[in-house]
Amino acid sequence: MKIVAPDTSHYQALVDTxxxxxxxxxxxxxxxxxxxYYKLLLDYYRRPLHAQQEGKKLVAHAAYIPPEVFxxxxxxxLNLESWCIVFSSVLKDFEGLASVAKxxxxxxxxxxxxxxxxxxxxxxxxxxxxxxxxxxxxxxxxSHSGHLLKEVYGLPGFYVDRPYGFDDKAVKYYAQxxxxxxxxxxxxxxxxxxxxxxxxxxxxxxxISRFQGQINSLTRAIPSPAPNRLGVQLQVINWLGLGxxxxxxxxxxxxxxLQDRVExxxxxxxxxxxxxxxxxxxxxFRWKLLDWMGREHGASIVAxxxxxxxxxxxVDPRQPLETLARRCFAVPTSRHYHGAxxxxxxxxxxxxxxxxxCQGAIYFAMINCRQGAAMIRTxxxxxxxxxxxxxxxxxxxxxxPTFVTDDELKDKIEGFLETLEEGR
Numbered sequence: 001m002k003i004v005a006p007d008t009s010h011y012q013a014l015v016d017t018x019x020x021x022x023x024x025x026x027x028x029x030x031x032x033x034x035x036x037y038y039k040l041l042l043d044y045y046r047r048p049l050h051a052q053q054e055g056k057k058l059v060a061h062a063a064y065i066p067p068e069v070f071x072x073x074x075x076x077x078l079n080l081e082s083w084c085i086v087f088s089s090v091l092k093d094f095e096g097l098a099s100v101a102k103x104x105x106x107x108x109x110x111x112x113x114x115x116x117x118x119x120x121x122x123x124x125x126x127x128x129x130x131x132x133x134x135x136x137x138x139x140x141x142x143s144h145s146g147h148l149l150k151e152v153y154g155l156p157g158f159y160v161d162r163p164y165g166f167d168d169k170a171v172k173y174y175a176q177x178x179x180x181x182x183x184x185x186x187x188x189x190x191x192x193x194x195x196x197x198x199x200x201x202x203x204x205x206x207x208i209s210r211f212q213g214q215i216n217s218l219t220r221a222i223p224s225p226a227p228n229r230l231g232v233q234l235q236v237i238n239w240l241g242l243g244x245x246x247x248x249x250x251x252x253x254x255x256x257x258l259q260d261r262v263e264x265x266x267x268x269x270x271x272x273x274x275x276x277x278x279x280x281x282x283x284x285f286r287w288k289l290l291d292w293m294g295r296e297h298g299a300s301i302v303a304x305x306x307x308x309x310x311x312x313x314x315v316d317p318r319q320p321l322e323t324l325a326r327r328c329f330a331v332p333t334s335r336h337y338h339g340a341x342x343x344x345x346x347x348x349x350x351x352x353x354x355x356x357x358c359q360g361a362i363y364f365a366m367i368n369c370r371q372g373a374a375m376i377r378t379x380x381x382x383x384x385x386x387x388x389x390x391x392x393x394x395x396x397x398x399x400x401p402t403f404v405t406d407d408e409l410k411d412k413i414e415g416f417l418e419t420l421e422e423g424r
Contacts, residue, residue, distance in 0.1 A: 002152065003122075005124070006125065006127060006128050007125055008049065008127050010125045011127055015042070015049065017091065018038070019042055022038040022041075031253075032253050033257055036250045037236075037237075037250055039246075040244075051127075056074060056076050057188055058076045059076070059188070061078065061079060062079075062135050062145065063333075064138065064328065064333070065134065065181075066327065068202055069324070071197070072194050072198035072243075073186070073194070078126075080134075082240060084117040084120055085113055085398070088116045088399050089285045094116065094399050094401060098116070101116070102115075104118060104119075109368055111368050112368060114141040114145050118145065118148055121149050128153060129149075131155055131157060131188050132153075132155050132156075133146075133158045133159075133181060134157065134159060135162050136162060139369070160180075160181055161177055162328070164338070164340075165340065175321040176321075198324075199317055201242075201243035202327060205327060208237065208238075208251050209330070211251035212251055216308055219302045220357070223265075223266075223267025223300065225260075226302065227268050227290075227291075227294070228290035228291065228294045228299075228300065230254070230301075232281065232287060233250075234307050235281065267300070269294040269298055273299065274417055274421075275300055276301050276302065276358060276359070277352055277360075278307075278361070279362070279363040280363055280364045281364060282364045283396045284398055289413075292410070302357075309332055338371070345375060349361075349383060353383055353387040354386075354387050358389055361380075361383050363376055363391055363392065376393055380393070392413070394409065394412055
């Protein structure tokens with residue numbers, strides 16, 4: 001099957017909906033950071049529609065392929081995982097897309113985000129990219145999705161092999177892979193890499209990582225100054241905003257808002273009763289569940305290592321590709337779900353649980369994610385033994401709203417919070 005003429009009307013519908021969401025936010029203002037967040041989303045997804053008219057190449061890419069390279073080459077990037085999650089949850093069309101994927105032979109055991117992605121490719125609803133770049137990080141479904149897009153749309157593509165472990169040898173190998181990707185994109189764009197511009201983009205990413213580190217420190221305050229949606233937003237920034245001034249502006253603004261609340265001794269929710277660490281993203285279509293937890297039960301999610309607990313890295317102007325490789329190893333989620341968890345997720349989760357005075361952990365366990373589900377027992381045991389806190393495991397599907405109801409989710413969470421209350 002080959003897509004000859006993509007249908008961009010559904011993609012345009014997504015952009016139109018995001019524009020209405022931004023206008024709604026401006027009409028009912030909460031914080032400046034929230035407005036910056038929705039504007040970043042709108043601008044990001046609008047650019048692919050205009051890339052061709054502006055004489056720019058559009059490259060679709062898998063999660064955690066570094067966007068700094070695209071910015072330095074003046075290429076328009078489109079993060080495929082974020083696009084399919086936003087598309088499905090904003091336009092609320094999961095069941096129809098899942099049916100398309102099922103007809104293609106993809107069973108429910110396959111990650112729902114990648115089933116949706118496959119359906120969107122097969123329907124031809126992705127604006128035609130000029131190329132695709134993909135990898136196996138953070139999961140094997142990502143590598144198969146990249147191959148599928150390449151075949152269905154008839155695109156040139158480049159596969160980036162990310163090492164499993166993290167040491168100096170792995171960094172050098174990954175830097176070579178980055179060099180191969182740069183050469184591929186140079187040929188596509190018809191221009192050479194502007195290394196100064198790449199270093200500027202990496203410097204912006206470093207600002208983002210530093211602001212997120214400061215945010216992580218601020219959420220240690222009692223009561224917590226942060227909304228429960230903070231981790232969701234910061235994970236999206238690490239998908240779409242790295243290497244951009246817009247990403248820096250959001251993180252700086254959010255940091256300043258939290259700093260102000262800490263200085264005034266004011267929590268985000270009126271009465272904080274429970275402090276939780278979250279260990280996996282919540283279902284994308286039920287982010288209001290997070291608001292309910294804070295508003296109705298005083299349950300603050302104060303730490304989310306998968307979202308904004310970075311590993312160490314610095315910009316080295318003498319070695320831009322090795323800097324890029326180290327940045328890719330340091331970024332949250334990729335750092336936590338691609339590699340040995342005893343050197344990433346486990347110590348980060350224990351450290352955050354202790355430093356943020358957490359009383360319990362919640363693990364939104366995506367039932368068709370082999371990477372996330374495989375680490376549950378190890379992380380749960382470590383938090384019990386080293387931080388002395390229990391973990392609630394909630395089975396979810398990140399995109400399928402029929403897998404578990406709101407009432408079922410709320411019942412499980414309320415039961416867990418009651419247990420924490422009894423243990424005080």
